[in-house]
Amino acid sequence: MDVMEAIRIRRSVRAYRPDPIEEATLEAVTEALRLAPSACNNQPWRFVLVTDPALRARLAEAAHGQAYLAEAPVVVVGCAFPDRAYPRMGGYWNSADVDLAIAIDHLTLAAAAVGLGTCWIGAFDEGAVKKMLGVPAGVKITAMTPLGYPREAGLLRPVEAERRKSRGEVFSFNKF
Numbered sequence: 135m136d137v138m139e140a141i142r143i144r145r146s147v148r149a150y151r152p153d154p155i156e157e158a159t160l161e162a163v164t165e166a167l168r169l170a171p172s173a174c175n176n177q178p179w180r181f182v183l184v185t186d187p188a189l190r191a192r193l194a195e196a197a198h199g200q201a202y203l204a205e206a207p208v209v210v211v212g213c214a215f216p217d218r219a220y221p222r223m224g225g226y227w228n229s230a231d232v233d234l235a236i237a238i239d240h241l242t243l244a245a246a247a248v249g250l251g252t253c254w255i256g257a258f259d260e261g262a263v264k265k266m267l268g269v270p271a272g273v274k275i276t277a278m279t280p281l282g283y284p285r286e287a288g289l290l291r292p293v294e295a296e297r298r299k300s301r302g303e304v305f306s307f308n309k310f
Contacts, residue, residue: 140247142292147251149285150205159248160208163281166244167210170237173220173229179237182211182267189266196262197255197278206251206282211267212238214274234276242279251284 160183167181184190185208193211194204203209212234219230242252255278263275284290 135247137243137247140243143290144242144246145251145284145290145293146253147280147282147284148202148253150202150207150251150280150282151285152205152207153283154207155250155282159250160281163241163244163248163250164210166240167237170233170240172233172236173223176218176220176229176233178215178218178230179234180213180215180273181237182213182269184209184211184267192266193258193263193278196266197258200255200257202253203255203278203280205285206280208281210238210241210252210279210281211263211275212277212279213269214276215272216274217272230274231276238277238279241281245281246290249283249290250281251290252279252281254279 164181164183167179172178184193187204190204190206190209193209194201197203214230214234216228216230219228219233221228223229223232238254242254245252258275258278260275263269263278264273269275
């Protein structure tokens with residue numbers, strides 16, 4: 135599958151089958167995280183792959199009860215290192231969150247290409263997640279995503295064009 139097809143079929147999946155992900159498949163899709171670009175190639179991140187069912191259940195609780203997070207066989211927790219990121223994005227902020235978001239997006243597309251679902255999780259108690267995963271001070275948990283096979287067959291299908299803004303609403307040339 136080419137990258138544009140993966141972009142077209144990627145969905146936020148909120149129901150997963152309990153089927154394990156084959157080791158080779160997990161390695162292939164997580165390679166997308168490792169290879170993602172970052173400002174100055176600083177790679178200011180670490181990804182915790184949570185496979186323990188009890189720990190996934192606790193993560194779901196910390197994510198304000200989003201139970202589907204625990205259904206997937208893997209939860210990817212994206213941890214950013216602000217002190218290792220490019221310090222002058224836009225002249226005044228660092229690139230850690232943007233860098234990590236790019237990496238997670240690479241994962242979502244690689245996952246869709248092989249029939250795996252994901253769902254960006256930004257609503258969670260960072261302190262609770264840091265404590266349960268042993269994330270050190272100074273490291274920021276930017277996003278989490280479940281990773282697994284969608285419970286609903288055929289969920290990964292092209293996004294309907296009418297559900298997206300028109301090109302005229304999204305793009306302008308040479309000025310805002």
